[in-house]
Amino acid sequence: MSGPAGTSAEGRTGVGDERRARAVWSALVEPGDAVAGALVQACGAAPALAWVAGAVEAGRPDWSQLETAGSGLDGALRGRLGAAVRRWSARWPSLDAERDVAAGRRCGARLVIPGDPAWPTGLDDLGALAPFALWVRGAPPAAPRAVALVGARASTTYGERVTVDLAVELARRGWAVVSGGAYGIDAAAHRGALMGEGRTLVVLAGGVDRAYPVGNAPLLEEVVRAGGSLVSEVPPGATPSRSRFLQRNRLIAAISGATVVVEAAWRSGAVSTAHHAGRLLRPVGAVPGPVTSAASAGCHRLLRDGVAVCVTDAAEVIELVGHVGPDLAPAPDGDAARATDGLDPLARAVHDGLSRRTARDTSQVAARAGTTLAQARAMLGLLELEGLARRAASGWVVGDAHE
Amino acid sequence: MSGPAGTSAEGRTGVGDERRARAVWSALVEPGDAVAGALVQACGAAPALAWVAGAVEAGRPDWSQLETAGSGLDGALRGRLGAAVRRWSARWPSLDAERDVAAGRRCGARLVIPGDPAWPTGLDDLGALAPFALWVRGAPPAAPRAVALVGARASTTYGERVTVDLAVELARRGWAVVSGGAYGIDAAAHRGALMGEGRTLVVLAGGVDRAYPVGNAPLLEEVVRAGGSLVSEVPPGATPSRSRFLQRNRLIAAISGATVVVEAAWRSGAVSTAHHAGRLLRPVGAVPGPVTSAASAGCHRLLRDGVAVCVTDAAEVIELVGHVGPDLAPAPDGDAARATDGLDPLARAVHDGLSRRTARDTSQVAARAGTTLAQARAMLGLLELEGLARRAASGWVVGDAHE
Known part of the structure; x- marks a missing residue:
């Protein structure tokens, strides 16, 4: 099943180059593809991509060549790789790293990969689930002091007010705010960070050239103008999808030192972000609200389940992040x-x-x-x-x- | 320093009788007097009172007689007993168990002591801090399924509404509601229990013949008429004081299988009740509220400190109590x-x-x-x-x- 699609894709993508290889990987596989992640971890992005190119051309994986690439992959992952190559083959013909990089250039986006100073090193904790690269508009997204403020699109006035208050105060105290690009709590978080003249990071499920929802486009442009960042693990032009939204949540959790859920329904993306943070052993906070408000039910659930700590203001959020380090040890009690x-x-x-x-x-x-x-x-x-x-x-x- | 006061008090109080002795103890010492509690635990209420009578008459403790009473008290507690006898001597002349019992009879109150079927056995977990007796108006206060709903006098409409909802539902599900006699959350708890046609227990800091605040007198009478109980560890006629309110909180916590704080300021009696419950290893719940409401600050503090579990409805309150027993084990997951x-x-x-x-x-x-x-x-x-x-x-x- 070797054919012009495979061959020409290989020619176009320049698999010998780590940066270009990661650009291709970001377009080739769906976010959170752990088989691809394990392969790239084991072989390096470029050799792994070259091996996939060969497998796509040949119509079947060449296991002997994989061993030559120095991989320590065991039998179990090999079994998964066979199915993964078939999955990736379907998208192979449409790959065009040059086109993606050019599209990025047009919208002011550049590629950031692991090892770059701009790379948020917290992402490395995702292991095989780490993104291959980030497409970035605006300032470099690396932020040693960053807190995610996440929550419902269907927020209440109460939730938005609390979010803005938290974001303003976190920004004033030098903390970057991380959130998605949705209406509701996400937008309130970025607005608050801008009001506090701090840094804010918008992590998008689609390409950084497209605001979703479109109504937030002016806010996202304002974020870029004010020194914030728009980031995505999929190339410019890529559309958001339900699974990309869910996978996007792991990036928010991994980039941030702690994740705070302000308002969330019983089941919601914000609750999933909190669980991602918990799995990464990052502190999770939840802002309580009236028990009569469905918009706070997810927060109360996180509190009940012991996933989140109750936080009511910015100082408590910072204390939450401080729990992981020795910087906030209680002062000796003179009394x-x-x-x-x-x-x-x-x-x-x-x-x-x-x-x-x-x-x-x-x-x-x-x-x-x-x-x-x-x-x-x-x-x-x-x-x-x-x-x-x-x-x-x-x-x-x-x-x-x-x- | 033997004198007519000591002698006549001994004559009046009938120290040979356990029930009468406990009535005297309830008038003699302040609630939560651990020295008295330890003495009564070691010797029995009547022998301990007889020994105190002798010490008051003689003007000093007769340690040899204390040993005769079979006590295992060690030297440290003995040191405390000397000071305690001096403290109790001051109140000795005014003791009159007959008068107290008669006053109780006039207001429909009777004395309940440990071992009586009406005795709430949860009080025994207080050890040396257990009350000597309860003065009771209305139904017997023993309730195998009881939950305390406590909170601020300065409650909000939100807090009162949530309290009434919780109490109605707990009452309907067969749980007795326990609270104090104050305005705000206390009153809302009793009103809700009455609306749910359930049992409610009012634990008072003063005598059961006096409502405090007086504005709640009609509510307390309604509680008695509807099959609830008014209880106090001090005799009829006794006035409430700040320290009696604080000590009263330990009774609320000990009578109840779990304590739920609905609304409470940062420092408040309800928070102290929650800590009493925690020390007794009873489950503690806190109802969250808006972080912008000072009336919920104590609840959020309890949640942050891990003292309380977040509860938002009656089912979650019951689940809280269920945690201590095997009755609410999760159903096997067929999926x-x-x-x-x-x-x-x-x-x-x-x-x-x-x-x-x-x-x-x-x-x-x-x-x-x-x-x-x-x-x-x-x-x-x-x-x-x-x-x-x-x-x-x-x-x-x-x-x-x-x-």
Whole structure:
């Protein structure tokens, strides 16, 4: 089944070049194609593409050539590759990297690939699901301090107001805002970031030359003018589709240090973005709202399920991102000594045997305090009464009176 | 310092009788006096009271007599007892159990003590902080299925509406509602329970013969008429005080299988009730609200701190209580088999090596599936792509496609 389509595509795409190969991959496979991702990870973008070109021409994969390319792919992935090559063959004849790059040039877009300074390195955490490249309009999308604000298209005035407030404040504090290009919460996030004179990143499911919905075109142009970025993993001209919207959500989650859902219905794309962030071990926040509002049901679900932490303002959002690093450790509590001033020595010894965070059972406390078990038990009861000790799920900790 | 006050008090109070002794204790010490609680636990209410009577008469504790009473009290608590006896002596002359019981009879109140069928056994979990007795108007307060709905006096229309909805539905499903006697969320909880034709318990900080605030007197009378209960740990005629309100909160938490905070300011009594429930290892729920509403700030704080679970309707409240028992285990998922139908044997073996709840690392999964590490890794990647496996914080679990 070798034919002119395969041959000419190979000629056009310049498979020997990493950057061009990634441009081709971005057009060849659907976003989130893990088989393609694993192949490119194993062989490199250009050798992998050359191998696919050969397989398309020959009408069947040449496994011996794949091994020559130095791949460590095992049998299981090979089985998947056979089906994947058949899938990719269908799109092969229409590939034209030169055309895509030219279209990008016309709309002011350029290609950013892994290793470029502009590459948002958070995307690498997606592993085999990482995009092959980003098509970018505007500023370089790499942002060390970025938070995703996502939510429903069908937002309420409450949700939009909270989103704008959060985005303005995050922007003022130097955080880039990341969101999609939809009406509702997405648009409010970008508007707020612009109002706060901060950076904002719009991650699109279609090409960066087409606003979807079209009504947001002026907002997207304003983002580019104001130093923000429009990014997409599909080439200019590509249309958004349901699956591309869903896959786009993983990029929002991976680019951002944390993802905050402001308003979302019970099942929604924003909830899927939150789950992507959770899988990437990124912090997830959800803004609560009235339980009588269907637009907040997805947020409440994320809170109930323990996927998200409740956040109510920008400071709490930043604290959320800070949880992953040592930068926001709580300040030492200077008042702690005062609360225990009136204690007799035995009670103080038992109190000293408690930790703020690590729950200890009575015998552990007694051992640390150098008291008998009965003494520790009695003192813990008294300390509890004074709010200086507290029963946690798995033992005793320092009490609330210190807080 | 033996004198007529001590002697006559002993004569009046009839310390040989457990029920009468507990009536005296309820008037003698402030709610939440852990020293008194420990003494009564160690010696029994009547012997402990007899010993206190002797100590008051003699002007100093007779430790030898305390040991005769069979107490296992250790030195530390003894030190506290000396100060406590001096504290109790001040109130001793004004004690009059007969007067209290008569006052109770006049307002239709009776004394309920531990061991009575009417005693809410959840109170026993308070240990040394358990009340000595309850003064009760209306129905017996024991309720195996009871939920506390608590919140701000300064509630909003939103909070009251949600409270009434929750209480109506809980009442209809056979759950007793427990709350205080204040305006706002407390009153809305009782009104809702009455509307749902269910049981409601009002836990008061002062005597059961006095509504506080007085404006709620008609509501409290209606509660008694409709088969609900007014309860207090202080005798009829006792006035509420700030510390009695705070101590009252521990009774609400201990009587109830779960505590739900509907609306509460950042610092509030309702938040303290939630913490009491948490210390008792009872489930705590919080109803979210607009982040722009100060009346919901305490609820959001409880959610952020992980003290409370987000609840938005009565079914979620009941699920919360159900968490502590086996009665609400999730139904087996009949669709689980379907999602894996298309998998090849290797992928299915790896899938079978996953658990829904216990995260396993790749080597654990490989061991369970009987595959090589590389096979398990590849299959997990594919299963993840299809939503059949999911990366959790500490390893792999069954994916969302089953949900």
